[in-house]
Amino acid sequence: MTRPPTAAQRRVIDAADPVTGRLRGTQAxxxxxVVRGLAFRHPRPPHDFFLTPAGHRIREAAPEPPGAAEAAPKAAGAGGVFAARVGGEEEPAAGPSRAREVHSAWQGLLELRRMTNPDGAADRPCGWERTHLVRAAALALEAAGHRAAGPDGDGYRVRATPQPDAVGVRGPDDETLRACAATLKGAGWQVGEHTDSRTRDRYLLASPRRV
Incomplete structure (x- = not known):
């Protein structure tokens, strides 16, 4: 069995950028x-280091410290770890700061695509997005200016589905769904419109395009 990272290595992993996986630490x-397969050095200048998929898994499997669950909503709204809005959660403070966070996260994701897709393509999802489907789809929608549903408001909602490689997107009307579909297609997702057999509501089923 592979030995777990040392405490110092774990601190470096935990401090990685939550979107791109960019690392900061001593060269050693x-x-x-890198030797342990948890990071790689980008071949192009400035030759920064980034988490591999294995490194991301270790980072995300970290047990939360006591009180983290209670503090998370406050942190997300007060400069904590960025999270794209999936719809239905408490709406974060709007304004220029949120717009900058969303823009920075989207640009970081595009750079991650360029770095990790075999052909360097930024027009289709990368491996990180395929393992974080809901967060990735929500980021594409929020970055394009779509409004996520608040606790009692209208807007998009992105949710996991029984299909392991697809998310469901719902909205208050057909116009919202069509706009969300166009955005996701432009971001490299395959999108189809479906009708819920029980409620007869229309919804989108979206999965990352592979080619």
Whole structure:
């Protein structure tokens, strides 16, 4: 069994950028993570280090410290870890700061595509998005200016589905669904419109395009 990272290595992993996986640490720490298959050095200048999929899994499997669950909503609204709005959660403070966070996260995701897709393509989803379907689809929608549903408001809602490679997107009307479909297609997703057999509501089923 592979030995777990040391405490110092774990701190470097936990401090990685939540979207791109960009790492900061001493050269010795970063090199050790590369040897263990938890990081890679980008071949182009400035040759920064980034988490591999294995490194991301270790980072996301970290047990939360006591009180983290209670503090999470406050952190997300007060400069904590960025999270795209999936719809239905408490709406974060709007304004220029939120717009900058969303823009920065989207640009970071495009860079991650360029770095990790075999052909360097930024027009289709990368491996990180395929393992974070809801967050990735929500980021594409929020970055394009779509409004997520508040606790009692209208807007899009992105949810996991029984299909392991697809998310469901719902909205208050057909116009919203069509706009969301166009955005996701432009972001490299395959999108189809469907009708719920029980409620007869229309919804989107979206999955990352592979080619």
């Amino acid at each position: 720490q970063l090199a050790a993570l």
